[in-house]
Every structure is written in structure tokens, then in C-alpha cells.
Amino acid sequence: MTIKSDLISKVLRNPRGGVSAVVLLVVIICAVFAPLIAPYAYDVQALRNANLDPSWTNWMGTDEFGRDLFSRIIYGARTSLSVAVTAISISVAVGMSIGAAAGYFGGMFDRVVTAAVDLTWSFPEILIALILIAIIGPGLNSTMIAISIAYLAQFTRLTRAQVMALKNETYVEATANLGAGHTHIIFRHLLPNALTPVIVAGMLATGDAIILEATLGFFGLGAQPPTPSWGAMMSSGTAQIFIAPWIIIFPGLAIAITVIAINLFGDAVIEALDIRNRLRDS
Amino acid sequence: MALLTVDGIRVAIGSLTPLDGVSFTLDKGQILGVVGESGSGKSLTAMSVMGLLPLIGGRVVSGAIRFDGIDLVGLAEPKYRALRGRRIALISQNPMTSLDPIIRIGAQIDQVAMLHLGLGAEAAKARSIDLMCQLRIPEAETIHASYPHQLSGGMKQRIVIAMALAADPDLIVADEPTTALDVTIQAQIIQIMVDLVRERGLALMLITHDMGVVAQACDRVVVLYAGRVAEANSVEAIFADPQHPYTRELIRCIPRHGQAPGSLKGIPGAVPSVMDYPQGCRFHPRCEAALPLCGTSVPVFERKTSGFAACHASEAVHA
Numbered sequence: 001m002t003i004k005s006d007l008i009s010k011v012l013r014n015p016r017g018g019v020s021a022v023v024l025l026v027v028i029i030c031a032v033f034a035p036l037i038a039p040y041a042y043d044v045q046a047l048r049n050a051n052l053d054p055s056w057t058n059w060m061g062t063d064e065f066g067r068d069l070f071s072r073i074i075y076g077a078r079t080s081l082s083v084a085v086t087a088i089s090i091s092v093a094v095g096m097s098i099g100a101a102a103g104y105f106g107g108m109f110d111r112v113v114t115a116a117v118d119l120t121w122s123f124p125e126i127l128i129a130l131i132l133i134a135i136i137g138p139g140l141n142s143t144m145i146a147i148s149i150a151y152l153a154q155f156t157r158l159t160r161a162q163v164m165a166l167k168n169e170t171y172v173e174a175t176a177n178l179g180a181g182h183t184h185i186i187f188r189h190l191l192p193n194a195l196t197p198v199i200v201a202g203m204l205a206t207g208d209a210i211i212l213e214a215t216l217g218f219f220g221l222g223a224q225p226p227t228p229s230w231g232a233m234m235s236s237g238t239a240q241i242f243i244a245p246w247i248i249i250f251p252g253l254a255i256a257i258t259v260i261a262i263n264l265f266g267d268a269v270i271e272a273l274d275i276r277n278r279l280r281d282s
Numbered sequence: 283m284a285l286l287t288v289d290g291i292r293v294a295i296g297s298l299t300p301l302d303g304v305s306f307t308l309d310k311g312q313i314l315g316v317v318g319e320s321g322s323g324k325s326l327t328a329m330s331v332m333g334l335l336p337l338i339g340g341r342v343v344s345g346a347i348r349f350d351g352i353d354l355v356g357l358a359e360p361k362y363r364a365l366r367g368r369r370i371a372l373i374s375q376n377p378m379t380s381l382d383p384i385i386r387i388g389a390q391i392d393q394v395a396m397l398h399l400g401l402g403a404e405a406a407k408a409r410s411i412d413l414m415c416q417l418r419i420p421e422a423e424t425i426h427a428s429y430p431h432q433l434s435g436g437m438k439q440r441i442v443i444a445m446a447l448a449a450d451p452d453l454i455v456a457d458e459p460t461t462a463l464d465v466t467i468q469a470q471i472i473q474i475m476v477d478l479v480r481e482r483g484l485a486l487m488l489i490t491h492d493m494g495v496v497a498q499a500c501d502r503v504v505v506l507y508a509g510r511v512a513e514a515n516s517v518e519a520i521f522a523d524p525q526h527p528y529t530r531e532l533i534r535c536i537p538r539h540g541q542a543p544g545s546l547k548g549i550p551g552a553v554p555s556v557m558d559y560p561q562g563c564r565f566h567p568r569c570e571a572a573l574p575l576c577g578t579s580v581p582v583f584e585r586k587t588s589g590f591a592a593c594h595a596s597e598a599v600h601a
Contacts, residue, residue: 175393177372179364184397
């Protein structure tokens, strides 16, 4: 308990950590309580009001269908965060399982996993995601699956490296000498000790995943209309860039601010945990 | 019948034979010291008893290890696992790293009892705290909820001992349990272990290179040299009348109170590598009493005027 509360206060007292935590909290609240916060529905069109300037009634103006941009950005936070967080959670869970098994048991399984990881590692995530979406077709669910597979290699690799180092620790040997089986050793000793760097890497990857989701949305491969997605909103804004530049500016700002906040928060956590070396080594 | 009988085991790792005929027996309530320099095969003997040789690619090629009527050589791993911790427990060399840094002390002791005795969390905790009190750990309740980094080395070693005792084993193998500790703590830990053996009727196999520890704690001693037993006897007899020159050298190495500065003794030379064991008696290149015979013929381990030894220079007694 003391260790955890100590960590939290360390992160929040760091200026970057504190500010980014507040920003993230705002984004999360927007995502969770979108229907309560947004002044209008995200899909009500009013073509008469298309491309309106920002004003007191439409804080961020309206898009080419006359939909309130501010409301759509609020709902967009919901899409971005849920896709990124779900995808990365799946990726972390699956990656940790595969990585732990490969690192602990070694042998043929380990060689196959390492080869697969090295292979995917050599492509950028966006390319892997594009290939996967080309196969399974566009949409929110396929975006989620594509992102989680694109980041799988990273967590597999990190967990495998951690487990391989940890399994030679004397305390692992000692519990084995007292009769503990593989399951006990992996779940009670290896994974908990390997968890911290993986969690931090997962946090930073969530920022990247938001950008990846926006990119796929921008190409029209992610969320399908009328579901609001920051990337798709920017994409539709490109046509109006000279008459209504706010349509592309505000979703872009939303992406930038959210991702910067996630990265700064992640940095503050890394600093507080003092684990930069462990992340770099693997 | 003895609780543990090790009968002429030879251990091979690849094409090497680092243990070549080691025998001894250990009864309940007895402390057996296994002594020798680094490289003499002490830890390998412990690993053979614990069934851990496969970890380093070794195996017992001949001889037998019997524990309470169970033949341990060739015992299947799942059965061995049920034995480890439950009936035979190992106390490892380094207490500093033998505890998981992110799990509370108490939980680590509890889990042994929960695993082997099927106790619930509450019962296991009560048992652990009781055990910690017996090991003279102050404020057991507080320590039970602490993390390893909050404890000193001596305290951690007591926790490691508590983990070994948690499932009430019959035999404890302690592989240099005090090497990493300073001498005052060392004496305390050894005393705790001696008391445990006396109170609970445990059998303790104490591996050490320190004849001082042997004198303090053990009932019987087996001296190993280069993978063979050099001498075996009761602790009093071995100090009073050592038969093997190697044993004499080991005893001579014990630092004495009032010894002149700079006069600390060592044994010249080093234990030969397993790659090139000398012919005949493996100790003869370093032996003061070596005879011409020693370089050619392997001495038989036989009854001497006091105890048993394998040495040409010491007279055998034929019953």
C-alpha cells in the first residue's frame, strides 16, 4: 500500500506528471460521460448549418453536414480511447502469455516465437495493421484486432526478456527447491516481477495506438460513418481546409494533446519507477 | 534404519565424473557435516539428494540414495516435487537473493505450507508466525507483513530457514547457509539450526567449508576431497585424531584466538580440476605424508584406528 501511494504521489508531484494526469483525466471523463457533456448529438445533420465558424452555440463550429464539431470531438474521445485501450490490453495479455511461456520453457517454442517476433518487429506497426485490415476488412472491430496484433511483438519480446532474466534468480530456484510447480513459479513469481516495465510500455503504446487508430480512420479503414473518430474527422476536413479549417484543426489538436499527455505521463511513471534501463535493455 | 543413506554414488556431467563414490548415512536427530574446499563436490552431493542434477545436466550413474525407504535415484520428477519442501528441504547459500523482492515475507512462508499441507490462508499465516517466533524473529507479526528489502541479511536467512521448515520436513539440506553472513550472525544462525534439530528430531545435512562451524554444530563429519570421501568420523574423534592428512590440514586452517598476526594458515595448492584428477590418491600432490604408492594406487576407504578414511599413510584396522 505504502509503495503504491508513494509512487502515485511521486508521479503527481512531477510537474509533467501532474499536468498530463489532469489532461488525461479530462479526456477520460469526456469519453465516459460523452452523452452528458456533449451539447448536441454526434449524428444530427443540419445541412443549413454546414461549415459554420466557431461561435457561442457551436464552440468548435460545424462540419460539412452541419454537425456540431465539439460534440463529435467529445464522442470521438470515446472511440479513440476505447479502441486504443482495448487493443493494447489484448496485446499485453496475449503478448505476456506467449512471452512468458517462451522465456520460461525455451526450446523449439521459444525459437518459433522469437522468429515470428523478429519478423513482425522489422515492419512498422502501421504496415502490419494495413495488411491485416486488407485481409479482414475495415471497421472498428478490425481496427482493434489489427492494432492489438501490430503491437503484440513488442510485449512478447519484453516479457520474454524479463522472464529469461528472472528465471535464474535465486528466489525462483529456491521456490522450486521447496516443491513449487511451473504454474506457481510463472504466475506467482515471474509475471509479477516482469509486470512493471510491461505496464509502462503498454501505457506508452496506448498513445501510439491512438495515432494508429486516427491514421486508419483518416484512410477510412477505421470507424465507419457516422461514428465519430478523430482521424476520420480530419480526413473529411481536408476537403474544407480553405473554407472551414477548424474541421481539421480541432480533431488534430485533440489527438496531439491526448497523445502528448499520455507520453508525458508515461515518462513521469518511468522516472518515478526508475526503470528506464530495464525498458531499454530488452 | 538410517533416514538417509547415500551409497557410493557416482555423478556424471557429460563425460566428466565430478562425484566418484560418495557414501554416508544420516539418522533422525543427527547433524552431519559435509566439509571440503570449493570444488570437492559438497554442493553436488546436496543436489544429488535434492534431485536437482538434471538442472545442470548431471545424473547419478551408479550407487543409491535412499530416503526413508524411498529410492531417490530415478524417482519421477512429479513425485520428487511432492517430496521437495514437504519431506526434504533445501536452505540455499545466499539469503539475500533467496526471497522474491515483491512478495511480502509472510506470504512466501505461507505458500509453502499452503502448497504442501493444503492449509487455508489464515491457518498458514498462524503457523508461519508461530514458526517465526520459534526462530527467535522479533515482532513476527510486523515482519510477516514486511518486504524482503526491509530486513537484514541475518533476518532474511532466518526467513529462508522458516520457509524450509514450513511444511515440517524430516530432512534439511543446508548448503553453506552462513557463508554470506558475518561471523556473529553466523554463530546465531547455526545455533538456531542446532536447536531445531534437537527439539524437532530433524536430520540436518550441513554443508560447509568451515571446520569451526563443524565443531560448533555437527555430530558426525564427512570430509570430501575431489569428489571422493577422504574421511568420516564422529566430530569429537575427527578433531582428536584425524586420520587423513587433508583433514589435518583443514583443522590446522581454523583461525585460533591469540594467533600471531600473519600466521593464518592455508593449504598450499588447490583442489584439482575435474578435467585432470591426478592418478592414485587425488590429494597426493598436496600431501605432506605422501608415499610413492599414493601416486599410483587409489586408497581404499576402510576402518582405521579411529573412524574411516581413505589413505595409504594411515594404518588400517582389520576386524
